[in-house]
Amino acid sequence: MKDYDDTTAFLGQWGPFQQIVFFLLCASIFPNGFGAFSLVYLTDIPSHHCLVPEVNLTQDWQEGIIPVKVCEIIHSRCSRYRLDVVRNLSAQGYIPGRDVNLTDLEQEDCVDGWSYSTDIYQSTIVSEFDLVCGEQWKQPFTSTVYFLGVLVGSFLSGQLSDRFGRKPVLFATVAVQTFFTFVEIFSPSWTVFSILLFISGLGQISNYVSAFVLGTEILTGNVRVLFSSMGVCLAFAFGYMMLPLFAYFLRDWRSLLLALSVPGLLYFPLWWFVPESPRWLLSQGRVEEAETIVRDAAKRNQVEAPEVIFDNYNEHFNIFSLLRTRNIRNTTVILCMVWFSLSAGYFGLSLNTSRLHANPYISCFISAAVEVPAYISSWLALRYLPRRLSVICILLLGGVSLYLIQLVPQNLSVALEMLGKFAITTGTALLFAYTAELYPTVLRNTATGTCTTVSRIGSCISPFLLQLSVYSEYLPYIILGTLAVVSSFASLFLPESFGQPLPQTIQQMHQRER
Secondary structure, rough: OOOOOHHOOOHHHHHHHHHHHHHHHHHHHHHHHHHOHHHHHOOOOOOOOEEEOOOOHHHHHHOOOEEEOOOOOEEEHHHHHHHHHHHHHHOOOOEEEEOEEEHOOOOOOOOOOOOEEOOOEEOOHHHHHHOOOOHHHHHHHHHHHHHHHHHHHHHHHHHHHHHHHHHHHHHHHHHHHHHHHHHHHOOOOOHOOOOOOHHHHHHHHHHHHHHHHHHHHHOOHHHHHHHHHHHHHHHHHHHHHHHHHHHHOOHHHHHHHHHHHOOOOOHHHHHOOOOHHHHHHHHEEEEEEEEHHHHHHHOOHHHHHOOOOOOOOOOOOOHHHHOOHHHHHHHHEEEEEEEHHHHHHHHHHHHHHHOOOOOOHHHHHHHHHOOHHHHHHHHHHHOOHHHHHHHHHHHHHHHHHHHHHHOOOOHHHHHHHHHHHHHHHHHHHHHHHHHHHHHOOOOHHHHHHHHHHHHHHHHHHHHHHHHHHHOOHHHHHHEEEEEHHHHHHHHOOOOOOHHHOOOOHHHHHOOOOO
């Protein structure tokens, strides 16, 4: 079979057809940016303490009924002095701290619920469903539920996309994400919210991967490199940067979800403008459909197509083909390991934005803004440097940066954390393009979906990984740094794809030089 890039070279690289595909697919990525990290605001824990019902208490006892943790100089969040005892003391005119030693009073749980601060948020799901104290484990678990949905969606969509096409899976997953994000607004309980969140997660990264692979297969040459690095990645970053703006003006969690779901409706008309991947159609033996798309592209680009464009070709594979031979199996295992490390680091650092600045909106924006130079760096690396060398160096940079956090003053630790975020974000963008270049068309979406599925295990554990800071402030950074360094050494055994055309067949993949 002739190389696809050579066969379609008559189209050029940057005509009206390629421009439409480039910008529309990048636009479809935009909602993924603010959807992926909306949990930063949806699950944030407002300041809170036990609710004290309206009872006849003096002002001194109203202020003194909540115990103060002396070592931290903050009010207790999960207990109060027994209300019946305080009521009796108040009625007798005793003043807390002067007539009564508060440490001698018996305490009780927040039996009447909690009072939440509205200084930052009007409401979050934490204040809505009381995910505090004994129920606080549900707060990080909510993020894990979401990433489990992303994991399952990545696994299924990759195979579905290689079986039924890139385009239908792209729009189906956009529909799933949009509809269930909207339905979450009406959740009557945390359980229902978690179920709906899981389902919306099925579409979150799945449509990103489908759009990424579709653009990678349609576009060629330097335009493909630009799309797979700066194109989709900057679209994601700009969406991410818009999230704190949405959250700042919409401080109620239901209003925020409504605003995040509406943009998805704008993408359904794109069905009539975004074509299916001719490469995928050829892999399925649907030569006439592939030629129709390419001839239409030639008409839009005002060039003449040859009388016969493609030879007939048909070959079917499934997920087990990733383990069929030793070379493919080794490549798949190493890539899965690197994907896992990068995903754990990326989401761990992204969800840990609260320590960057006291204002959560500024924190989120800083974390998002760091991604812009990271994606520009990934584009430059993809354009001029070997893939394997780029991945190894960027993983080492990220790992060393995270290791050094424990050795520097507080003001420098934030800078090192952002350097680590920069490196890991760059590595993630590189790995998307690298993975797509290593696998043939018949396996490309399955392979990318499988790798992102494994990576979601890393994102699932990242909320709980951050909780390890209660044992040691730097333990999460040490773990993430170790994963990055180990993955950099494993990447030494990956094949190189720099300067080579996308493989169409398994045989072409085997010809890669190691």
